[in-house]
Amino acid sequence: MEKTSIFHPNSPFARSTVDLLNVTFVISAVIMTLVCGLVAYCIWRFRGRPEHPEPHQLRGHKTLEIVWTVIPFLLLVYLLILTVRSMYASDPPRHNRDPDIIVTGHQFWWEARYPKSGVVTANEIHIPTGQPLLLRLESADVIHDFWVGQLGRKMDVMPDYANFIWIQANQPRDYYGVCAEFCGVQHAWMRIRVTAQSPEEFADWERQQLQPAPTPAGASAQRGAELFRQITCINCHAIRGLPGEPHAGPDLTHVATRQTLGAGVVENTPEHLAQWLKNPQKLKPGNLMPNMLLTDAQVQDMVSYFQTLK
Ligand code: CUA
Incomplete structure (x- = not known):
């Protein structure tokens, strides 16, 4: 599980998303426990009993109303600030930087081109560790969605319109991703494997991939x-x-x-x-x-x- 779980982020971009998710989850869990607890308490405490008349009826309570308006308001403002910060961290501006990899979604596979070196490959994307990489996402046909949860955010892959995401891998190993937008019968088998290597190994891989196809022997x-x-x-x-x-x-x-x-x-x-x-x-x-x-x-x-x- 650790190989695919988004709860084990391996880049600053994925980390910011998970941190936001965790904080939101904890706040929501506390509110849910509080509300459900109060409802359960009131059901029990004010249940109908033949020996008791109806409980005292309240019509409007200024202090209470201010409290339950101001607290949610402050919580929402807090979540908004965290969300905007996380949006910025998971999707920093690119300042007209050229993409490091152009990923094209096809029914039902991924093409990866490295414009700086000229390497072209499919479904298995190699990257150097420890550095942010800008991906340009395109589609050759329908809408797909590129998602390698441990390395970055999730992003739609559109025909006739380029989207961009940053990815990064801190540790050298394989990471797994999927197409996350239903795109046809083999949507489930549009897997992505990202192999993160040390910069030296990545350079070796690129050199090897740039070799022309060998002359077939035999x-x-x-x-x-x-x-x-x-x-x-x-x-x-x-x-x-x-x-x-x-x-x-x-x-x-x-x-x-x-x-x-x-x-x-x-x-x-x-x-x-x-x-x-x-x-x-x-x-x-x-x-x-x-x-x-x-x-x-x-x-x-x-x-x-x-x-x-x-
Ligand atoms: Cu491509 Cu789902």
Whole structure:
């Protein structure tokens, strides 16, 4: 639980949200206990008893009315101040700073581009620890919502309109996030994995991701590479070095370095990859990849090819 719980924030942006939530919860709990306790007491204390006449009736009580108006008013002002402070802390101004990562929501996966280095990847976002990063959020189709609760606030991802959020990870490890706006049949499988690494390791990762796709070695992988071009995979999936820069499907230049397939549906193993290629609709029904009706031999060749894409 600690890996996903928003109650274990790992950035100043997420921390401010949780602090506000905690204070609001405590104040609400005290008020609820007080009100429910008073109601219960009055029900018991002033219950109807045959030997007692009706209790004394009150018609207006200035002091009481002032008390129960002023106290809530002060509480609301206090909460307003905390909320405005938290809004500012979780969403600081960006002063025209260029985004560090451009995240595009697709039905049903995430594209991540690093405009400063040129890296393009999918579903698994790598970041350096200890520094605030500005994300520009865009959608290629419908409204999604980017939410990695331990690293920052939650933000809608809109078509034709860019939103921005700050994220940061203090500790190097994996963080998990989800799409938080219903966006179609596979909304639940639009998982986000953020891998926070020390700045040195992150630089190594970026260098590695910038390498061109390696030349496939071995007859099977070569047949796979040939097939990839022939059967129009390159209309949707980019592999650096091949013509075109399509964005309809995930960039596959270094697909073998990713942990999962289908935005978190299954682990990235040769068996799962083969199942996916054989019938993408079986592992993730409703995703936009058509069944290419590959033979088992063709599937094996494609798997061999993708395994070289490190
Ligand atoms: Cu994308 Cu829900």
